[in-house]
Amino acid sequence: MRFVLPVFAVLLAIVVLWYGAAVKMNSVWTYDQAARAELEVSFAEVLADTMVQERPVLPAPHQVALGLWQGLFGQKVTSKRSLVYHGWVTLSATLVGFGIGTGLGILLAVGIVHNRAMDMSVMPWAIASQTIPILAIAPMVIVVLASVGITGLLPKAVISAYLSFFPVVVGMVKGLRSPDGMQLDLLRTYNAGRWATFWKLRLPASMPYLFASLKVSMAASLVGAIVGELPAGATAGLGARLLSGSYYGQTIQIWAALFTAAILAAGLVIVIGVIERAALKRMGMAR
Amino acid sequence: MRDSIGQSAPVIEAKGLGLTFQTGDGPVHALKDVDLTIGKGEFVSFIGPSGCGKTTFLRCIAALEHPTEGTLTVNGMAPDAARRARAYGYVFQAAGLYPWRTIAGNVKLPLEIMGYSRADQETRVRNVLSLVDLDGFGKKFPWQLSGGMQQRASIARALAFDADILLMDEPFGALDEIVRDRLNEELLKLWARTEKTIGFVTHSIPEAVYLSTKIVVMSPRPGRITDVIESTLPRERPLDIRDSKEFIEIAHRVREGLRAGHGDEA
Numbered sequence: 001m002r003f004v005l006p007v008f009a010v011l012l013a014i015v016v017l018w019y020g021a022a023v024k025m026n027s028v029w030t031y032d033q034a035a036r037a038e039l040e041v042s043f044a045e046v047l048a049d050t051m052v053q054e055r056p057v058l059p060a061p062h063q064v065a066l067g068l069w070q071g072l073f074g075q076k077v078t079s080k081r082s083l084v085y086h087g088w089v090t091l092s093a094t095l096v097g098f099g100i101g102t103g104l105g106i107l108l109a110v111g112i113v114h115n116r117a118m119d120m121s122v123m124p125w126a127i128a129s130q131t132i133p134i135l136a137i138a139p140m141v142i143v144v145l146a147s148v149g150i151t152g153l154l155p156k157a158v159i160s161a162y163l164s165f166f167p168v169v170v171g172m173v174k175g176l177r178s179p180d181g182m183q184l185d186l187l188r189t190y191n192a193g194r195w196a197t198f199w200k201l202r203l204p205a206s207m208p209y210l211f212a213s214l215k216v217s218m219a220a221s222l223v224g225a226i227v228g229e230l231p232a233g234a235t236a237g238l239g240a241r242l243l244s245g246s247y248y249g250q251t252i253q254i255w256a257a258l259f260t261a262a263i264l265a266a267g268l269v270i271v272i273g274v275i276e277r278a279a280l281k282r283m284g285m286a287r
Numbered sequence: 288m289r290d291s292i293g294q295s296a297p298v299i300e301a302k303g304l305g306l307t308f309q310t311g312d313g314p315v316h317a318l319k320d321v322d323l324t325i326g327k328g329e330f331v332s333f334i335g336p337s338g339c340g341k342t343t344f345l346r347c348i349a350a351l352e353h354p355t356e357g358t359l360t361v362n363g364m365a366p367d368a369a370r371r372a373r374a375y376g377y378v379f380q381a382a383g384l385y386p387w388r389t390i391a392g393n394v395k396l397p398l399e400i401m402g403y404s405r406a407d408q409e410t411r412v413r414n415v416l417s418l419v420d421l422d423g424f425g426k427k428f429p430w431q432l433s434g435g436m437q438q439r440a441s442i443a444r445a446l447a448f449d450a451d452i453l454l455m456d457e458p459f460g461a462l463d464e465i466v467r468d469r470l471n472e473e474l475l476k477l478w479a480r481t482e483k484t485i486g487f488v489t490h491s492i493p494e495a496v497y498l499s500t501k502i503v504v505m506s507p508r509p510g511r512i513t514d515v516i517e518s519t520l521p522r523e524r525p526l527d528i529r530d531s532k533e534f535i536e537i538a539h540r541v542r543e544g545l546r547a548g549h550g551d552e553a
């Protein structure tokens with residue numbers, strides 16, 4: 001109850017600001033039209049017009065809400081105009097990419113922690129990989145994979161994995177190294193090997209770090225999948241929806257797609273949070 | 288020479304032992320010219336001011352640290368071989384229980400690593416938990432236990448497997464006097480029952496005198512042994528033995544030894 005009020009207040013402020021900005025930005029077009037038709041328009045008329053334009057510079061909140069509602073619930077989920085359909089296309093690539101990225105991230109982290117050569121060499125490359133703008137890489141990935149006959153979900157998943165492995169590597173390396181000297185010494189007195197040290201100590205100790213990284217990595221996966229849908233001239237997915245929206249000036253469509261992506265991201269992160277809580281609780285590590 | 292204990296085959300034997308840490312601001316002589324023989328079944332306490340090398344010596348025995356001079360044997364082997372033979376249990380100053388394992392799970396840890404059978408693990412965990420008076424707490428997680436109970440669980444963990452040496456580094460340092468008294472009493476009983484050889488680091492003179500058959504007094508910079516006191520107290524020791532004349536005499540000698548160590552340094 002205590003946090004409802006502040007959240008509501010912030011939301012209200014955003015909506016008010018948004019309406020204000022919509023009026024200001026969209027009125028330019030209204031005035032232009034009026035000037036071209038050599039008509040005088042009153043402020044009330046301008047106000048009304050900025051709320052209902054078909055291709056507003058900034059759609060008003062209720063327009064976006066309506067677009068979102070119609071996209072999600074206004075048609076069959078198999079329809080090309082359904083945001084559920086496009087959302088699913090993006091989601092499937094996101095999840096596959098997330099799986100690949102997480103798996104790769106964990107493997108790299110295990111390698112880095114156990115192998116000196118990898119410790120020295122992998123991290124700089126991993127960091128370098130993230131400094132290259134994904135928008136520059138995405139088309140190359142898609143073209144290269146298409147040339148060997150791989151199209152559809154997989155290239156997008158690869159881009160998604162490219163973004164999502166990094167937080168997992170960073171978090172897992174930190175997590176696997178989190179046991180202190182005393183805990184490692186204890187295992188030495190048992191004459192435990194690397195294998196036992198990994199399974200009994202490093203891996204369980206890294207779980208809180210892993211879950212924190214997974215949340216970041218999940219969001220990055222979604223961004224990767226959407227970016228992967230931009231260059232290909234893809235016809236399905238939230239990215240394609242964004243792109244076609246911007247081709248045809250369908251700003252409402254763009255915003256509806258953006259909000260779908262945001263809802264998707266929030267949902268995925270919440271799911272990870274729920275799994276995290278359950279897992280850590282079972283491990284006796286819940287705070 | 289005082290009693291029969293010291294005459295049995297040495298379990299731990301250090302001759303001219305030295306360890307110098309090379310640090311950024313020059314070498315630190317943590318141990319120098321340490322000669323010590325510990326016989327089977329002895330309870331040996333190490334006492335001395337902070338930084339005199341007590342922990343370092345214990346860690347050398349456990350092969351967690353490697354001496355730079357002299358020789359050290361454990362059960363007649365090099366410490367590393369003894370470690371590989373799983374010759375000892377080590378109790379660290381902090382309980383260091385794994386938060387993701389129950390108390391029983393924590394005690395089971397060494398057993399899993401050493402490949403004891405499932406059935407054997409269960410019985411050992413039960414036995415050793417009752418040994419440290421923690422029956423019924425097996426299913427609890429560490430954070431559900433008090434500090435003293437956690438420390439007892441960590442002792443149980445070191446007792447769960449068949450090592451005949453138990454090394455303890457200030458295991459009760461963080462506990463209040465009353466809990467400490469109780470644990471001391473329990474530790475003595477446990478020692479009598481298991482006949483282990485125990486190396487015990489402490490800062491408390493009464494604790495050292497109460498527990499030990501042999502008290503090793505150390506002094507710092509460089510860490511070395513200044514006195515080795517064979518206790519004349521009987522093996523059976525009720526808590527009120529601490530008011531006896533003999534006890535007070537030994538405590539006095541320990542205090543003298545500590546003071547002398549300080550005097551040298553000045």
Ligand SMILES: Nc1ncnc2c1ncn2[C@@H]1O[C@H](COP(=O)(O)OP(=O)(O)OP(=O)(O)O)[C@@H](O)[C@H]1O
Nearest residue numbers: 308310315317336337338339340341342343344510
């Ligand atoms: N890993 C290390 N590197 C460098 N110096 C060390 C290291 N470990 C211990 N020392 C030094 O060796 C000396 C002995 O340390 P040690 O921990 O054995 O003392 P201690 O007798 O156990 O002290 P305390 O009673 O405070 O636990 C100290 O001067 C310490 O600074």
Ligand SMILES: [Mg+2]
Nearest residue numbers: 341342343456
């Ligand atoms: Mg110490």
